[in-house]
Amino acid sequence: MKKTVIFYGLLGGVLIALLKLVEFRFLVLEHSLEIYGGLVALLFSVLGIWLGLKLTRTRETVIVREVPVLVEVQVPMPAPVSAAGPFAPNRARLEQLGITPRELEILEAIAGGFSNREIAERLFVSENTVKTHAARLFDKLSAKRRTQAVQLAKEAGLIP
Amino acid sequence: MKKTVIFYGLLGGVLIALLKLVEFRFLVLEHSLEIYGGLVALLFSVLGIWLGLKLTRTRETVIVREVPVLVEVQVPMPAPVSAAGPFAPNRARLEQLGITPRELEILEAIAGGFSNREIAERLFVSENTVKTHAARLFDKLSAKRRTQAVQLAKEAGLIP
DNA sequence: CTCAAAATCACCCTTTCGGGTGACGCGCGA
DNA sequence: TCGCGCGTCACCCGAAAGGGTGATTTTGAG
Numbered sequence: 001m002k003k004t005v006i007f008y009g010l011l012g013g014v015l016i017a018l019l020k021l022v023e024f025r026f027l028v029l030e031h032s033l034e035i036y037g038g039l040v041a042l043l044f045s046v047l048g049i050w051l052g053l054k055l056t057r058t059r060e061t062v063i064v065r066e067v068p069v070l071v072e073v074q075v076p077m078p079a080p081v082s083a084a085g086p087f088a089p090n091r092a093r094l095e096q097l098g099i100t101p102r103e104l105e106i107l108e109a110i111a112g113g114f115s116n117r118e119i120a121e122r123l124f125v126s127e128n129t130v131k132t133h134a135a136r137l138f139d140k141l142s143a144k145r146r147t148q149a150v151q152l153a154k155e156a157g158l159i160p
Numbered sequence: 161m162k163k164t165v166i167f168y169g170l171l172g173g174v175l176i177a178l179l180k181l182v183e184f185r186f187l188v189l190e191h192s193l194e195i196y197g198g199l200v201a202l203l204f205s206v207l208g209i210w211l212g213l214k215l216t217r218t219r220e221t222v223i224v225r226e227v228p229v230l231v232e233v234q235v236p237m238p239a240p241v242s243a244a245g246p247f248a249p250n251r252a253r254l255e256q257l258g259i260t261p262r263e264l265e266i267l268e269a270i271a272g273g274f275s276n277r278e279i280a281e282r283l284f285v286s287e288n289t290v291k292t293h294a295a296r297l298f299d300k301l302s303a304k305r306r307t308q309a310v311q312l313a314k315e316a317g318l319i320p
Numbered sequence: 321c322t323c324a325a326a327a328t329c330a331c332c333c334t335t336t337c338g339g340g341t342g343a344c345g346c347g348c349g350a
Numbered sequence: 351t352c353g354c355g356c357g358t359c360a361c362c363c364g365a366a367a368g369g370g371t372g373a374t375t376t377t378g379a380g
Contacts, residue, residue, distance in 0.1 A: 113308030148273030
């Protein structure tokens with residue numbers, strides 16, 4: 001990566017040098033301008049890099065991680081929902097998105113990390129069926145990938 | 161890689177074009193040398209800062225201060241944690257699984273529902289690299305699919 | 321300095337996903 | 351009885367993901 005940067009830096013330098021050369025033919029004068037520009041550019045490049053380094057150098061994440069010591073009451077979760085027992089999917093959003101019960105099942109299975117084939121076996125249907133459900137689901141969720149679908153569904157409170 | 165080459169090529173071209181343009185203006189309007197210098201300075205400052213940021217992106221020195229653990233009864237939800245702003249991944253489990261910081265980054269991106277390509281662009285690396293990281297990650301998590309990896313990581317308290 | 325871990329990238333090959341299309345049956349309400 | 355939503359299934363094809371191997375570079379610890 002750095003090599004690439006250096007390479008292009010040198011390339012740029014060579015190009016600029018070429019430009020200078022060409023210009024030289026026409027404007028024998030005005031050399032100071034080029035030199036001036038180049039110097040300024042170099043200077044501020046270095047300055048910029050230094051700034052960048054400085055700004056990120058202090059970006060040290062001081063994380064004081066403490067593992068749970070005692071467990072009292074397991075508080076709910078980030079998502080809203082009062083939630084009684086296991087989990088209650090947001091019916092409103094479910095309906096407003098037009099997601100059917102079967103599709104929700106597929107969604108949960110997907111979130112569980114199962115492949116289409118595994119889901120098919122688990123639900124006693126063909127893999128093609130799972131794929132159709134999944135496709136419709138993705139469409140309704142505006143998701144392009146199953147991971148994205150999971151993410152979106154989670155945000156929408158459809159799954160835990 | 162090709163994209164990177166093209167990108168840098170275009171960037172270089174644009175920069176040179178800009179320089180030329182500014183020069184031209186300067187030559188035509190015998191005006192402020194300061195503007196020219198300022199523009200060049202600004203341009204290269206931004207470039208430098210960007211470079212600096214890019215070269216040192218995940219400059220984090222993690223200070224792990226483990227507190228003796230008593231019990232750990234993470235029953236219901238993956239990682240309650242409650243309040244506490246962003247989220248602190250379980251460093252202990254992270255280490256015990258041998259997951260590197262970079263791999264954790266990839267994991268988070270995967271959980272975010274991004275494709276390998278998107279992750280590659282977002283982290284300024286090639287898609288192959290992302291795939292390598294992902295592969296190692298799946299191996300360490302004993303996951304066969306990315307959705308499963310997300311699920312397992314969530315259970316392990318590695319991600320929110 | 322040397323060594324190892326981490327990160328990066330490439331290539332090949334197989335499997336899995338996802339999109340698109342079309343089709344069939346069932347139950348329910350108009 | 352018809353239409354419709356839902357669930358079911360199939361096939362094709364391109365894209366994405368995943369497995370395996372090998373390689374280089376960077377960086378930090380000893």
